[in-house]
Every structure is written in C-alpha cells, then in structure tokens.
Amino acid sequence: MDVARIVLMRLGLGLVTLLVISALIFGAVELLPGDIAQSVLGQGATEETLAALRTELGLDRPAPVRYLSWLAGAVVGDFGVSLLNQSPVAEVIGTRFANTLFLATYAAIIAVPVAILLGVIVALFRNTIFDRVANIATLTSISSPEFFLGYILILYFSVKTGWFPSIAKVSDGMSFFELLERTFLPALTMVLVVVAHMMRMTRAAIINLLASPYIEMARLKGAPGWKVITLHALPNAWAPIINVVALNLAYLVTGVVLVEVVFVYPGIGQLLVDAVTKRDFPVVQACCLIFAATFILLNLAADIGSILTNPRLRHPK
C-alpha cells in the first residue's frame, strides 16, 4: 500500500469518527428527561407556553431532522441560539475560541522545544541521579491537578512577588506584549503539565530506540555520541516524537478548561463550565463539538505525521 492511500484512509476514518461524535453529542441531549423546553421552563409551565417554546426551538420536528439541520448549521459555524440570552451561540463562542487558541498556542510554543530537549537529555543520562530526580519531578507535575499548579504559581509569582497579574483579564485594545504578560501564568501552568508528559514520553521513545541493534552497531564502529543521536537515532525518532507532541497538544485542549477557570480567562473552557451549570444546551453542544473536533484533528495529525515520517513507508521496496 502506498502512503497516499493510507493517509486518505486515515482521513476518512477521522471524518467518520467526527460524524459519529456529533451524533452522540446531539443525541445525548435527547436523553434529557422530558425535553429542553420542559427543563427551561420548569415543572410549573403550562401546556400552552411549553408548546409555544417547542415551536420556537423547532422541537416539534422529529429528532433526525433536527440533527441534520443542526449539523448543517454547525459545519458553517451556526450553532443555533443560546437558551439564556437568545443571542446566537456562534457570536458568544467566536472571540472566546480565539482566546483559547491563543493560550494553547502560547503554551505549546514554549512547551514543545523545552520538553523535547529535556526528554533527549534525560534519555542520554538515563539511570543517573539526574534521571531519577527528573522522574520524580515530572511524576509530581503530572499527578497534580492543574488547579494546584495554577494556584501555586499565583501564590509565588503574583501574590508574593507581584511579577505577573493573577487574573488573566484580556481586552481588545491590548498590545501583543501586554497580552503575553497577562496570560503568562495560565500558559506556564499548562507548560508545566505538558512538559512533564512530553518529557516522559520522549524519554521512553528515545530509550526504546537506543536499545535497537543498529544504534549499538553505530557505537561499536566508533561514531561519536552526538553523531549517533543526530544521524542514526533522530531520523527514526521523528515518528514517536511527532506522536508525543500531537497527543500532548490534544491534552492541552482539555487541560485548558480548568486553567481558564483558575485564572478567570475568557476562553471557551470557562464558557462550557458556565453553560453546564446553567444548563444552556446549545452552548454546551457547540463547545463539546469544538473540543472533540480539535481533539480528533490533533490525534489525526499525530497518526498522519507518523505515517509520513516513517522511512519504511516513504521508501517502499
């Protein structure tokens, strides 16, 4: 099988998964005891007002029809109307989604190079005391809830020293550098978690590779250490490293929810939490779909990346 066909098949599979998930997200709300109109108006609502709201929301149509029209809207960015303030969901989400993307990109740009570098270093110094210290440090960072790291950073970098603002308030008129300063602590929180994950995975990938016979051969013929790493190990390490990066970016997408709440950052994660508390279903559905889609796309990118960088697939015999 050639590369193009494998990639196309993987893309198709991703699309199908996305479709199934959109159906799942839409269908979940159908499981609501009663229906949306009932849960909005409460138990005391009369039959007339219920019927009126149902027509307004289009609930009088059968579920598959509503799903298709919701899906058709979602594809072009129209997620219906918020139950709370009647404003279009797309309008509410628009800037917040951009904010979340900004924060995630900020964190990723710091985290990825640092994590890969540290991961390779730790793999080279494996089984020394530094490796063990790094192991415990990363384990602690992974095992801590995001809000723990976030509040520690607030305590030491904001309250005690006053270096950075503790609340990541952003507005339109801010300059780019001001924006970077305001969102530094939330970004750093995510960096800490993601770097730990990535370091451990990179270390495991590299160690796996260094154990293979051809690396030993390179060592035995007398190649210097850096040459073994850059010329022999790295070309085969790209696939696992790309995988690690994409998986952790996908992880960033969910980690962002808690971090946004800690730092009161106006992103899509906080919007989702608010919508869940207030049971604003169109917003919940839209946010969930966006999160799930990003997650799937990143996983897809990981798969395709590792297919494209696999030398065995690129140069078929």
Place this chain on the structure above:
Amino acid sequence: MNYFVIIYYALLIGGSCLAAHYKKREIFLLLFSLTLASFVMGIVGRESALWAVSIGAGLLALAAGIAYSFREFLIIISGPLTARALRTAPLTAAFGMFVIFTYAVLGIFAPIIAPYGEAEVISQSFAPADENMLLGADQLGRDMFSRLVYGARNTVGLALMATAIAFVIGALLGMIAAVKQGWFDQIMGRLIDVVMSIPSLIFALLLLSIFGTNMIILVIIIGIIYSPRVYRLTRAVAGNVVVMDYIEAAKLRGEGMWYLIRKEILPNSTSPLIAEFGLEFCFVFLLVAGLSFLGLGIQPPTADWGSMVRENATLISFGEITPLIPAAAIAMLTVAVNMVVDWMLHRTSGLKE
C-alpha cells in the same frame, strides 16, 4: 555570614568529600551540584533560600526514613512469599504504600479523627488557626482540618467506586470480547474507539449538564467514561491468554464462557489488571477533583478536596497557603499510587531499561 550559613556549607562540602572518598559517584554529584546551586541561591534569595533548601532536604530524609521503616515493618508482618516481593520494592514504592495506608486510616476512621463534623459551623468565616482549629476555618466558619479528614473519605471513596465500576464494565466486556470474538468484538472495538476519541473531561461535562450533579449519577458517568481504557487493556491481555493450549483444552472439555472467564482467563491476567487499577484510579481521582473544583462534582455541604480549594481560593490572594493543602493532598495520593504502580509494573513485566 552567620553560623547557619557556615555550618550549611561545611556539611555540604564535607558530605561531598566523604562521598568522593568512598567512591559514591552519584551521591557526590548530587551533593556537589547542590553546593554549587546553593551559591547562586544564597546570593539571589539570601539566607532564607538556604533555609528552604535545608528544610527540603530534611523532609526528604524524613520521607526516606519513614519509607524504609514502613517497608521493614511490612516485611516482618507479612508471609514469606509477600516478604520476598516486598524486599525488591524501592523506597519510593514503600513511601507510596505508606501514604496510601495513611489515607486509608484517615478515610475509615474519619469521624473519630476529626474534632468536628464536616458541616459543623464552629467559628467565624476564615478565622485564623488557633488551639481548637489546626488549620483555621473555611469560608463558612467550618473547621478546615475536619473537612480535610472527611474529604479523604468522600473524595477518595467516590473515586474508588467509580474506578470499580469502570473496571467491572471494562474488564467483563473485554474478556467476553476476547472469548467470543467475531461480530461482538468488532462492534465493541469501534464503539470504544468513538468513546475514547472524546476528551474525558468534556464528555463528563456534557453528560453532567444533562443528568444533573447527583452523586450516584456522577459515579456511574465517570465509571462509564473510563471503562474503554480498561476494556482495551483487558482485551489485549485476555487475547494473549485465549490462544493458549489450556484454553483450547477447556473448550474441548465443553466448558462454557463463564467458566473460561472465571477459572482460566481471570487468574492469568490479574497482575496487569491490578496495576491498571492503580493508574485508572489516578485518572478518575483527578477527574473527580477537577469536576468538584468546577462546582459540578460532589455537592456541598459534603466535604471534598476539589471544592474546598475553590471555595477558599480567595485566601490565596492574601498569601495564605491553607487552600492549597487539599490540592496538595490530591497530588500526594496520585503520586503515591503512581509510585506503587511503577514498582508493580516493573516487577510483573521484568522490565529492565
């Protein structure tokens, strides 16, 4: 320069010299790099930074001491087979076991240990610590320490229940799929793929928005969300067992599916499953803590570590660390479980890096 600083450096340098003399390369590297780092820290953070380092080192030594004695204690009280396994446990794993043991004691005997009830209002809100209240009061004037102790019961108990549900569902379906194969295996596989491609926190939020935040519903939802991971592992492990000759023999004997699962597959796949239980518990525990932190998990007035952090977060802006204690308790337990699991995985797989 005062006596503390002089003694500090004298001990560090003396220690490195001794390590170098006795050819303890690792200890020497650690001590000497600590000395070098201390020069920088001492200049930047003055004497207090050095104090922090010595306190940290003291705590580390204390933890190592506890771990060592706890391991010896376990070796003495357990039978010969378990004792042999325990001797291979590294100090980190022993420390993890000690932490888990402490949490279990706290959770089980919470009403005896806690001086006040979990919802009992005893003083003013955010009252500072005094001889009655070890950690001060929370935002409603309840004793923080008592709530912390009860939290061990509520938060950990809920996470344990959810993990157990995930395990029963995932392991059972995984083993059935391994035995039956065919269409059941195929359909389950695709279904699991779909569920796993939704981030768990997002999935939990979606379901909670629909079913509301009831304790029982919470446990079931989290159990279902995490069962696919267990399914995958069980399917893989059981898949390796199913092809064995003794399974073939049992099938020829005419044994049914339940017999195969109970008597043949389960006993031969326990050790990876136990390790997976630990890992799974960590994920579930962090998710429960996160949901409670968002106000969507365990509901007040039940004491819970996640919501305790959120409710008292305002104290942090006054430089207090009390709101961080429940969060630290969460982190400590997950680290401890991870350490024990690491050792178990290492032992069962014979993995040598």
